[in-house]
Amino acid sequence: MTKARTPRERKAQRSALEVPALGPVGMARWAWRQLTKMSTALVLLLLLAIAAVPGSLFPQRVQDPDAVADYIKANPVMGPWLDRFQLFDVFSSYWFSAIYLLLFISLVGCVIPRALQHFKAWRSKPPRTPRRISRLPQYRKVMLGGRDGAEAPTPDDAVEQAAAALKKRGYRVQVQDLGTGAPSVAAERGMLKEVGNILFHVALLGVLISVAAGSLFGYKGQKVIVEGESFVNTLVDYDSFNPGTNFNADWLNPFSVTLNSFEATFNRDTSDPDHYGQPTDFNADLTVRDSPGADPQDVHLAVNKPLNVDGTKVYLVGNGYAPVIRVKDGKGDVAYEGPVVTVPSDSVYTSSLTLKVPDARPDQLGFVGLLLPTAVSQDGSIPKSVDPGLNNPALILSSYTGDLGLDGGQPQNVYVLDTQGLTELNSMSNSNGPILLDGEHRKVDLPDSNGSIEFLDVKRYVGLDVHSDPGRIPAFVSFLVAFGGLIMSLFIARRRAWVRATETEDAQGVRCTVLEYGLLARGEDHRLGAEAEKLTALWTSLWEDRGVREYHLKSSDKA
Structure with a gap:
């Protein structure tokens, strides 16, 4: 039987399980992280749209002060209360300005760390070739040589030629492990997708700044x-x-x-x-x-x-x-x-x-x-x-x-x-x-x-x-940049590709080079299979005189 615990023991156990207080610095850090989340920025953007609705429902003092005075006179009970909550001055009200400023701060907090992170990723090398390329969503093999007397290229030559071909297709490449018997190349493309995403958010900041400049100085x-x-x-x-x-x-x-x-x-x-x-x-x-x-x-x-x-x-x-x-x-x-x-x-x-x-x-x-x-x-x-x-x-x-x-x-x-x-x-x-x-x-x-x-x-x-309106032209330019960034983020696919070459013999004992390659998408990419087919066609045209033979496995064919 379990010995019953005294109240003092139960209190001591609860105290041991309690999370320590964050303190002022910890609370400030937690609030900043919550504010700079992309989900928070989207909520604030929705709130800004909702907050602008009263501006179309009630007359605005900045546009027609006489209409505001007539409205208050015609509604002696509700009118003064609406005026207290600044519903006749929506776009200069304290609550609309608070949402506007919070959205601006949230976007700045989202964009700057994201841009720095992407800049580091752009300067870094493509990730190393995985040990088991066959586990990638799209996987293919081609065999070079061993047919019609064609001499197969060495694995090192095959990898270097594959790297040059991938570079022409817009991949940034890194050749790895030359001279090891199984050299490979790691390639990556579509870095502009994230650039478009960042440009879109920067342009939103530009729109906010332009609108603010127009309302302040126009x-x-x-x-x-x-x-x-x-x-x-x-x-x-x-x-x-x-x-x-x-x-x-x-x-x-x-x-x-x-x-x-x-x-x-x-x-x-x-x-x-x-x-x-x-x-x-x-x-x-x-x-x-x-x-x-x-x-x-x-x-x-x-x-x-x-x-x-x-x-x-x-x-x-x-x-x-x-x-x-x-x-x-x-x-x-x-x-x-x-x-x-x-x-x-x-x-x-x-x-x-x-x-x-x-x-x-x-x-x-x-x-x-x-x-x-x-x-x-x-x-x-x-x-x-x-x-x-x-x-x-x-x-x-x-x-x-x-x-x-x-x-x-x-x-x-x-x-x-x-x-x-x-x-x-x-x-x-x-x-x-x-x-x-x-x-x-x-x-x-x-x-x-x-x-x-x-x-x-x-x-x-x-x-x-x-x-x-001094913010009119900057707002238009920001809109064009936002539209361009959105198109980039929607239609540019970010992909990674790895190619590995190994030397082997075919059934007749003739030396051959097997080129295996796989592709991986960052996020949803329904065109990844089409890209794999294009790479296969690229290798076929590249080593057409080397007796290239295709035998590949698609992800749906793997056991």
């Missing part, structure tokens, strides 16, 4: 230019500007752009009524100066044909009409005169218009309404636009007077007029009716001696999107 801005007006690439000249985290305004390229004319082409094929009036092409003629004092250049800007000024891309992203309006206040002074940018709302370019006139006296004036490029009215009804072309332009406006709230310092949307607290002068529901300005009625006096409004002309405008 910028994106929008500008609306009316025909005849200019845009200078300075911070104050943008309508909206989204800089990178570490962007410096002094880095802006000092170029300027003047919009000479804009032309929109519409479908006029009456045989295709479903597509009649749809836009087919947009073209803008610009005058560009790369720097102050530089010679002007005439540039043709079109959709998907951006302007490139020293790496800064200018895209044509929008267009519309800008009616030229003159507003006189109650004192008879011109309070506003110039083009007003409208926002198209349908396929026939029915465009909403908002005009704020804070300089009017004694009271400020505001106007909202529609621009109709081709206005048509039937049976005294309200006109509507029937074509996007500028054939019969008309304005239908409502007017207001009062404090527009522009003097309080609070930013406002230029395309929205807050009518609360304003006195309505003209509207559809007002006894004065709306203001109608067209080719026959160019000027209308406002009620209660608040001035007048006059429709002078219509110009075209374009919306420009200006991008500067």
Whole structure:
């Protein structure tokens, strides 16, 4: 019977079996090993993709701050919580940045040791010939000499000739044990497979660095230019500007752009009524100066044909009409005169218009309404636009007077007029009716001696999107390198081959040299058998005049 152990003895035994504590250094080493595993890098890459999903589900502050404000206002309970977790600033959030940095560190920890290990393997000699080549997955034999009076080469000569032939096929070779009676050659090829794998991971690092450089030092801005007006690439000249985290305004390229004319082409094929009036092409003629004092250049800007000024891309992203309006206040002074940018709302370019006139006296004036490029009215009804072309332009406006709230310092949307607290002068529901300005009625006096409004002309405008991304070209190059590395790692096979030559006699007692060779693949290689057949054909052509005879065993034939 086994003697029962006391509690003290059982405790002592458990203590003897316990693993000693790792300590701070050991824990740090263990954490580093876990972080630099390839499986960890794959998990972090998956987490990065998942973390980017909210960026497409919720509006992002860097792209449209007004949409974020509207979302929070429409969701007073959930919106502030989403903002606390930075779901409206996904790509600059602390949790997205943490995953990004961990992935970067993990890839660096994976690639550097792997590259050093492969460099050592490349410089090392091929492994020695195994004693039993017949155990390799692909095994063959050929006999040289002993037929038709052909003299067999010596084993040393056969091995040296085989080594030269393998070297021509791209193997790195090492001849072993010459003069021993059973010389051999060890050969290896496909080292570029691992190079491709390393290049792929290095290129991923390049993509991460390029994207980070673009978000840190790049910028994106929008500008609306009316025909005849200019845009200078300075911070104050943008309508909206989204800089990178570490962007410096002094880095802006000092170029300027003047919009000479804009032309929109519409479908006029009456045989295709479903597509009649749809836009087919947009073209803008610009005058560009790369720097102050530089010679002007005439540039043709079109959709998907951006302007490139020293790496800064200018895209044509929008267009519309800008009616030229003159507003006189109650004192008879011109309070506003110039083009007003409208926002198209349908396929026939029915465009909403908002005009704020804070300089009017004694009271400020505001106007909202529609621009109709081709206005048509039937049976005294309200006109509507029937074509996007500028054939019969008309304005239908409502007017207001009062404090527009522009003097309080609070930013406002230029395309929205807050009518609360304003006195309505003209509207559809007002006894004065709306203001109608067209080719026959160019000027209308406002009620209660608040001035007048006059429709002078219509110009075209374009919306420009200006991008500067210093990481764009490096990211593209990194993508090409990653693609090339992936192709290399997928289609280059890493193989080892050994050839051994021994001297013997055939059944008639004639001296012969037996050449046995085998192949081994590093990993899965379904073309290994085809390579063995190619080597057999190589030996046959090499020793065709030496009475070569083939008798080989495949792996499936071995007992």
